[in-house]
Amino acid sequence: MRPLPDWLTDDRETAALAAMLAPDSSSSLEALAAESRAITLRRFGRTMTLYAPLYLSNYCSSGCVYCGFASDRKTVRHRLEPDETDRELAAMKKLGISDVLLLTGERTAAADFDYLRQSVEIAAKTMQRVSVEAFPMSVAEYRALADCGCTGITIYQETYNRERYEALHRWGPKKDFIDRLETPARALEGGIKSVGLGVLLGLSDPVEDALSLYRHLRHLGRTYWRAGMSLSFPRMRPQTGGYEPPFAVDDHTLARMIFAFRIALPDTELVLSTRESAAYRDGMSGLGITRMSIESRTTVGGYHETENKEKGQFEIFDDRTAKEFCTALRKKNIEPVFKNWEPAYNGPSDGNTAIIHTGEPQPCH
Amino acid sequence: MDSLQLGSYTFSSRLILGTGKFSSAAVMLEAVRASGAQLITVALRRFNREQAEDDLFGPLSAMKGITLMPNTSGASTAAEAVRAAHIARELSGSAFIKVEIHPNPQHLMPDPIETFEAARILAKEGFLVMPYITADPVLAKRLEEVGCASVMPLGSAIGSGQGVATAAMIEIIIRESGIPVIVDAGLRSPSEAAHAMEMGCGAVLVNSAVAVAGNPPEMAEAFAEAVSAGRKAFRAGLMQKSGSAIATSPLTTFLGTY
Numbered sequence: 001m002r003p004l005p006d007w008l009t010d011d012r013e014t015a016a017l018a019a020m021l022a023p024d025s026s027s028s029l030e031a032l033a034a035e036s037r038a039i040t041l042r043r044f045g046r047t048m049t050l051y052a053p054l055y056l057s058n059y060c061s062s063g064c065v066y067c068g069f070a071s072d073r074k075t076v077r078h079r080l081e082p083d084e085t086d087r088e089l090a091a092m093k094k095l096g097i098s099d100v101l102l103l104t105g106e107r108t109a110a111a112d113f114d115y116l117r118q119s120v121e122i123a124a125k126t127m128q129r130v131s132v133e134a135f136p137m138s139v140a141e142y143r144a145l146a147d148c149g150c151t152g153i154t155i156y157q158e159t160y161n162r163e164r165y166e167a168l169h170r171w172g173p174k175k176d177f178i179d180r181l182e183t184p185a186r187a188l189e190g191g192i193k194s195v196g197l198g199v200l201l202g203l204s205d206p207v208e209d210a211l212s213l214y215r216h217l218r219h220l221g222r223t224y225w226r227a228g229m230s231l232s233f234p235r236m237r238p239q240t241g242g243y244e245p246p247f248a249v250d251d252h253t254l255a256r257m258i259f260a261f262r263i264a265l266p267d268t269e270l271v272l273s274t275r276e277s278a279a280y281r282d283g284m285s286g287l288g289i290t291r292m293s294i295e296s297r298t299t300v301g302g303y304h305e306t307e308n309k310e311k312g313q314f315e316i317f318d319d320r321t322a323k324e325f326c327t328a329l330r331k332k333n334i335e336p337v338f339k340n341w342e343p344a345y346n347g348p349s350d351g352n353t354a355i356i357h358t359g360e361p362q363p364c365h
Numbered sequence: 366m367d368s369l370q371l372g373s374y375t376f377s378s379r380l381i382l383g384t385g386k387f388s389s390a391a392v393m394l395e396a397v398r399a400s401g402a403q404l405i406t407v408a409l410r411r412f413n414r415e416q417a418e419d420d421l422f423g424p425l426s427a428m429k430g431i432t433l434m435p436n437t438s439g440a441s442t443a444a445e446a447v448r449a450a451h452i453a454r455e456l457s458g459s460a461f462i463k464v465e466i467h468p469n470p471q472h473l474m475p476d477p478i479e480t481f482e483a484a485r486i487l488a489k490e491g492f493l494v495m496p497y498i499t500a501d502p503v504l505a506k507r508l509e510e511v512g513c514a515s516v517m518p519l520g521s522a523i524g525s526g527q528g529v530a531t532a533a534m535i536e537i538i539i540r541e542s543g544i545p546v547i548v549d550a551g552l553r554s555p556s557e558a559a560h561a562m563e564m565g566c567g568a569v570l571v572n573s574a575v576a577v578a579g580n581p582p583e584m585a586e587a588f589a590e591a592v593s594a595g596r597k598a599f600r601a602g603l604m605q606k607s608g609s610a611i612a613t614s615p616l617t618t619f620l621g622t623y
Binding site for chain 1: 385386387388389390409410411412413415416418419420439440441442445448449452468469470471472473524525526573576577
């Protein structure tokens with residue numbers, strides 16, 4: 001078994017964060033909220049960037065205990081064909097969405113790299129920003145995705161506790177803890193501009209995981225100084241398969257975590273998805289979170305089909321329409337931003353002054 | 366008439382306003398009006414041709430009496446900034462481009478190497494190039510040499526509100542520059558803007574301080590007044606600072622009149 005990297009256990013940088021996260025912390029939640037709010041306002045202003053997920057496929061080759069798409073689950077397996085992807089994207093555009101996160105399960109023959117690359121190409125034709133949450137890839141594969149217009153990779157470690165990780169991931173490629181840990185670095189090495197990290201709250205001790213997450217982010221930031229980074233705080237929701245999270249995280253603990261990360265990382269994008277309730281998301285707007293998903297469907301083909309009977313990966317909590325959601329944001333004096341990217345900035349991130357291409361971007365192969 | 370000259374453009378206002386971070390386009394437009402600013406910068410990534418709701422370009426382009434200066438915020442290389450400048454010119458028709466290249470999306474510090482390269486290319490192509498840079502006197506002269514319309518050194522990090530932390534370097538840049546020096550980024554209060562103008566800046570650019578103020582239009586107006594007071598003070602000539610009191614009985618009277 002490959003050993004853990006040194007940075008994962010280095011606690012020199014985490015003292016301040018640990019003090020804020022400790023259950024018996026001397027910082028009151030209200031004081032943390034006030035500081036987090038002030039930093040967010042100064043750095044990000046009164047805006048919220050919006051995106052939506054598109055599930056391309058629910059085929060999967062891994063056996064994650066907690067996941068509704070695990071390969072032993074008896075569920076209808078499906079993938080979007082190119083014309084269906086087009087149709088889904090068109091339905092999303094009608095909702096105002098121009099920033100899309102494409103999702104698949106772990107690598108399978110049905111949803112492999114070529115399939116994913118083709119899907120990115122399709123999405124990049126109409127969406128202003130395309131990111132991917134799929135399976136770990138090689139540096140060369142990430143570079144090919146960047147060439148096709150993929151700017152961001154989301155890859156959660158789920159838990160940084162290796163023992164828990166081994167127990168939760170029963171089989172398949174995702175079972176390799178170290179390979180997964182090294183995946184964001186491979187994405188950045190391949191020229192992907194930003195990575196999204198996170199832990200699935202509920203699987204293991206949340207404070208321990210939060211500190212490891214912080215170390216992971218700092219390690220990547222030092223190594224890949226051009227990297228954009230975002231952090232998510234997904235809590236376990238009732239899953240297809242009915243897994244009960246053994247370390248359930250309550251509303252206060254999650255809030256403390258969000259505020260503490262905002263204070264520790266004033267410039268990092270913090271994401272909160274529709275896994276959370278409308279009331280919780282509205283409450284958190286302006287206090288630290290800077291990016292939210294809207295109109296989420298967690299089924300394959302959920303945007304075009306209005307009456308989808310399939311079970312998604314997990315149940316969404318905030319099921320408001322984009323319009324309802326934006327109205328709530330505006331009431332809080334926050335502008336919903338659908339477009340905060342420009343495709344002119346697509347392509348691998350490596351700065352290279354020596355060769356300037358002023359013409360059209362190179363065609364995607 | 367004391368006016369700001371950028372290329373062939375003349376502006377009576379020396380306050381330039383940024384348009385990000387506002388709670389709505391309506392508040393932003395109100396702040397622009399209240400500021401009296403005539404040159405307004407807007408990020409190409411906030412041009413939304415498909416959805417009017419969060420588009421900043423549409424409402425600004427409909428506004429009379431202002432000149433738009435698109436910026437390349439989001440670009441991390443010279444090549445990306447050059448591509449963005451072409452798109453921005455096509456969409457906005459503006460001769461101006463504010464070159465912003467900050468490859469680290471965390472601290473948003475401008476990359477001097479990529480910025481220089483993009484500015485060189487774009488100036489050659491006829492753009493009025495306004496480069497956002499660190500307060501580096503040598504870089505400022507290099508950018509002037511390749512034909513930039515101004516240089517825009519940062520007062521402090523974007524959105525930090527730390528004021529003109531780079532004052533010593535900006536003083537050198539102003540002293541040596543043949544083009545307007547515009548302090549961009551970091552200003553928190555009107556008094557800091559006045560200070561920058563007293564130093565001899567050609568203009569200041571403000572965004573966060575106005576956008577996140579309790580009352581953005583009122584803050585925009587306050588900045589406008591401070592900028593004009595600072596400029597007036599610079600033109601009037603500030604009294605010299607002295608480290609010690611000036612003796613009323615000078616020490617060198619015994620030398621007689623020279």
